[in-house]
Amino acid sequence: MLHKHLLPLLFLLLLRLPVAAQMYSTTDPFAHTFSIVARDPATGEMAVAVQSHWFSVGTSVSWAEAGVGVVATQSFTNKSFGLRGLALLKSGKSAQQALDELLSDDEGREVRQVAILDNQGRVATHTGKKCVDMAGHQQGNQFSVQANMMLNATVWPAMAKAYEQNAKLPLAERVLAALDAAQAVGGDIRGRQSAALLVVRGTVTAGPWVDRLVDLRVDDSAAPLPELRRLLSLHRAYEHMNAGDLAVEKNDMPKAIQEYQAAEKMFPQNLEMKYWHAITLVNKQQVPAALALLRPIFKQEPNWRTLTERLPKVGLLTVTDAELKQILGLK
Template sequence: MTFAILGSDPADGKLGIAIATYSLGVGATCPQIQAGTGVATSQASTNPAVGEQLLELLKSGRNPAYAFEQAIANDSYPEFRQIALLTADGQVLVHSGTHTKPFSGHITGENCIAVGNFLADVGVLEQMVQAFEDLPDSAPFTTRLIAALEAGKSAGGQREPESGESLTERSACLMVAAPGESFPIDIRVDFSEDAISALRQALAAYDPMHQYYLARAENPENLPLQYDFVKRLNPT
């Protein structure tokens, strides 16, 4: 009961994922990202070890097809997993196990892939890809990822297949990794009754701070205190 958009920005080499689900704490279990390597998700009945192993194999020099096949083969219950990978050079690989709940599937777009399960219908994924593609390349990459999540929700989002009941998104996560940055953007909403809206709010607060935090990690000596930096961003 999850939908996600995996995307890349070829202009600057960024990779990213935005994901939302009825489950709690999605950021801790489903998405995995490595700058210059790839971005992955293990969802449905998620096993974080699958995505972790997948990216480790890629980082060690294995080709994507082998890494993907090996990570799935090492899992005891692949029929319950939905796994997607977008590599830094644009390769896409997806596995939707036979026990993932309908609607379950994926759609590949330009520099993106939408993937999900427990969905209202395929239109959820179609609208996610369209939203990502419709925004110009000049739009912030994070904005394009969040817009795709919002489009998926507006198109019906998650739905219990037997009762037809709509399921709210109770957790969400956004990750973006860029070459040369020592850590990614990693924003998580672990519990909310409207997790996608909460994720957008969290991004708005964090986004102007990311470069400050990167600079502080590299050399904090001549930086202003965080409190003073925030006051400069938001003068009263």
């Protein structure tokens, strides 16, 4: 038996011993999930989309850079694969070369699941032998679907089929169709909690701030995919709002009205969309039509009336004093 005074020393020595073949870091999440990486051959846009029964899955699994590619790193997630994978693609390596290099010195490769797509549409996918069943992946023309810890083995084939059958949709809606198909056949055996969608341009523009086309996340929800689809629809509506604002900048009021009406039609209960449509009508000297829109807005939220009073000062509302008085006096 060891002397009692030697026990503390032995404990300290054990703490200093290296741990062999550590599979994952305690800082990395266990993002068991299903995902898709894809490129639209027509536009060059690239997307990565994911759903999981794990909090804020989009901050761990999905990575993308315009003109470079996209990465999905999941199962026992190695988050460094995201930034490192993109850097390897940016250096000129293909998707397969990047994946091979990431896995080459990773002691936890057998519990990893990784998919990489480059800006030419080449895909590389790895599903480690120790990923939790059901686990697997399937590649197609410029896309890959992958899943682990699924209820059954029909998940990733269903994703591939849905993606291929929805070729006429924009890329964002198309990858969401693949996620919906996965959930419809069982999805994650644990249920669902979060989802994310990233879409980037195929080539870099002079304005990198516009190269990330869609960046949406649902971090915690009982129904993350329906919520993600709602957010994407709202994103599309605000694309019309942004186009309307741009038309106002260019003094193209007919175009502005057209864009604001398109946004309002998509989300008729959104007061902001109605409001800026109304303000554009005023600036177009269509005051009676604007009053009809503004009356219920002011009644529902009086702060819009206060905002209207401040707009002439900055040139966003061009009215006579009499017209402004008429607008502010709406009951």
